[in-house]
Amino acid sequence: xxxxxxxxxxxxxxxxxxxxxxxxxxxxxxxxxxxxxxxxxxxxxxxxxxxxxxxxxxxxxxxxxxxxxxxxxxxxxxxxxxxxxxxxxxxxxxxxxxxxxxxxxxxxxxxxxxxxxxxxxxxxxxxxxxxxxxxxxxxxxxxxxxxxxxxxxxxxxxxxxxxxxxxxxxxxxxxxxxxxxxxxxxxxxxxxxxxxxxxxxxxxxxxxxxxxxxxxxxxxxxxxxxxxxxxxxxxxxxxxxxxxxxxxxxxxxxxxxxxxxxxxxxxxxxxxxxxxxxxxxxxxxxxxxxxxxxxxxx
Amino acid sequence: xxxxxxxxxxxxxxxxxxxxxxxxxxxxxxxxxxxxxxxxxxxxxxxxxxxxxxxxxxxxxxxxxxxxxxxxxxxxxxxxxxxxxxxxxxxxxxxxxxxxxxxxxxxxxxxxxxxxxxxxxxxxxxxxxxxxxxxxxxxxxxxxxxxxxxxxxxxxxxxxxxxxxxxxxxxxxxxxxxxxxxxxxxxxxxxxxxxxxxxxxxxxxxxxxxxxxxxxxxxxxxxxxxxxxxxxxxxxxxxxxxxxxxxxxxxxxxxxxxxxxxxxxxxxxxxxxxxxxxxxxxxxxxxxxxxxxxxxxx
Numbered sequence: 001x002x003x004x005x006x007x008x009x010x011x012x013x014x015x016x017x018x019x020x021x022x023x024x025x026x027x028x029x030x031x032x033x034x035x036x037x038x039x040x041x042x043x044x045x046x047x048x049x050x051x052x053x054x055x056x057x058x059x060x061x062x063x064x065x066x067x068x069x070x071x072x073x074x075x076x077x078x079x080x081x082x083x084x085x086x087x088x089x090x091x092x093x094x095x096x097x098x099x100x101x102x103x104x105x106x107x108x109x110x111x112x113x114x115x116x117x118x119x120x121x122x123x124x125x126x127x128x129x130x131x132x133x134x135x136x137x138x139x140x141x142x143x144x145x146x147x148x149x150x151x152x153x154x155x156x157x158x159x160x161x162x163x164x165x166x167x168x169x170x171x172x173x174x175x176x177x178x179x180x181x182x183x184x185x186x187x188x189x190x191x192x193x194x195x196x197x198x199x200x201x202x203x204x205x206x207x208x209x210x211x212x213x214x215x216x217x218x219x220x221x222x223x224x225x226x227x228x229x230x231x232x233x234x235x236x237x238x239x240x241x242x243x244x245x246x247x248x249x250x251x252x253x254x255x256x257x258x259x260x261x262x263x264x265x266x267x268x269x270x271x272x273x274x275x276x277x278x279x280x281x282x283x284x285x286x287x288x289x290x291x292x293x294x295x296x297x298x
Numbered sequence: 299x300x301x302x303x304x305x306x307x308x309x310x311x312x313x314x315x316x317x318x319x320x321x322x323x324x325x326x327x328x329x330x331x332x333x334x335x336x337x338x339x340x341x342x343x344x345x346x347x348x349x350x351x352x353x354x355x356x357x358x359x360x361x362x363x364x365x366x367x368x369x370x371x372x373x374x375x376x377x378x379x380x381x382x383x384x385x386x387x388x389x390x391x392x393x394x395x396x397x398x399x400x401x402x403x404x405x406x407x408x409x410x411x412x413x414x415x416x417x418x419x420x421x422x423x424x425x426x427x428x429x430x431x432x433x434x435x436x437x438x439x440x441x442x443x444x445x446x447x448x449x450x451x452x453x454x455x456x457x458x459x460x461x462x463x464x465x466x467x468x469x470x471x472x473x474x475x476x477x478x479x480x481x482x483x484x485x486x487x488x489x490x491x492x493x494x495x496x497x498x499x500x501x502x503x504x505x506x507x508x509x510x511x512x513x514x515x516x517x518x519x520x521x522x523x524x525x526x527x528x529x530x531x532x533x534x535x536x537x538x539x540x541x542x543x544x545x546x547x548x549x550x551x552x553x554x555x556x557x558x559x560x561x562x563x564x565x566x567x568x569x570x571x572x573x574x575x576x577x578x579x580x581x582x583x584x585x586x587x588x589x590x591x592x593x594x595x596x
Contacts, residue, residue, distance in 0.1 A: 049403070106549060119571065
């Protein structure tokens, strides 16, 4: 629904305050670096830690700063009324699409998750991207539920958490899922470490955290995959690969924040309490990756 | 810190609105039924689905309706500023203690959880009860972290999710934990199915969901355990036992709501969206437990 590369930007905090100037500059820089869409207020954008007024304001800033690049805005919250309010605010801000994860406190049933998407798509006037992220929501989608949700009018894309390690298994799974969802619903891969595998196996979009820090590098990688230029893919992947074990150990948000700060992409990429910056050993590991040239492509 | 039986009351919804009249009556009825404290806005009280104004209002109603019975108020939220605001509101309302779970979106590290309790105990003027509920938070406390948190000045109790099945193992674990936390910090058991085992193994408090629906029955059970009246314990337990498989299958909130409605403890115990009432087969199972006399003791 949004082109091959969607870059999810950080929301930089300075203490308990959002650094709106840094956020604006980050969105502007990302939008002009060759990405197809911007994801604002995703998990990387710490939406879950912001109140309604902050989210509404950041959605407006993101759309204004992204120029012609469409902006996907995260609207997840624990209660459905809160989700509906965030959807309304994001649409008023000019969001091209809404990103919705089944954020959970009480573990949700399949019917409850389906009901959430029914309520939101009934109210929304732009497409909803189903954000499947078991690590943060605690909720695991079955393929049967993915299919039920994807058939709701108003659903535009499924943002999948990753694809199987084995390329054949990845292709088989995605083609089965592809057949089970309407033709106009795109399948997208997140989990940057499995992006190349996902795009090769048939995903239409890479929903990327690292592209919010290194948009040019990720745009180059995406173009190389789509062009079948395996040599170029391998060269770019080799530059990014040292990040993946750090992401697995510390989570993509903490690593992206440390990376953005060390590369000077933002002056300060503080995280909202109770989250804390990557501890010193992780910071040193990110510094090693930076020294090895991960930022060379921008 | 609060006596042996703490009864957690539901927050009954009618659609998206809280039925404050039913809530008030429920707190009044529970407070006069022989419980030692009331837990308002716990998981059973759906705190995670309410906004600041609703929570503040319900905290005031709970304290006012509980008379002389102390009220523990849930203050959990995803962001620390939200938790601090809820703590301030609960204290202004007259809460005797604050209940705080490490509610998570990004999985939290031990240092982040410790930091959250540091921030909140530094600001609070009443004791904080550490709410350990991995099912809803996704966060698992180690005994080492429990000990670190319990040593913060201002922590009054640890609300443990359950105790080992085997009574000897339960006693060994609790006595080890008892030795690792300050003497004035109480250990309490939740998970109603393991309450008797927990109290027998040394827990000072039963933090109970079912006591918010059947307070007299649970007060009788607690008194019997403390008096060592095994016959009476077995008789009351036998009445409650058919509830435990339903709680395991559907979660205590959905079962407590269905039970409260079927027993007429509240006129309607709707749950906040996206949560849904217990589906029909579960409702029928609860009806079977009601028909078998679970409500006989009140």
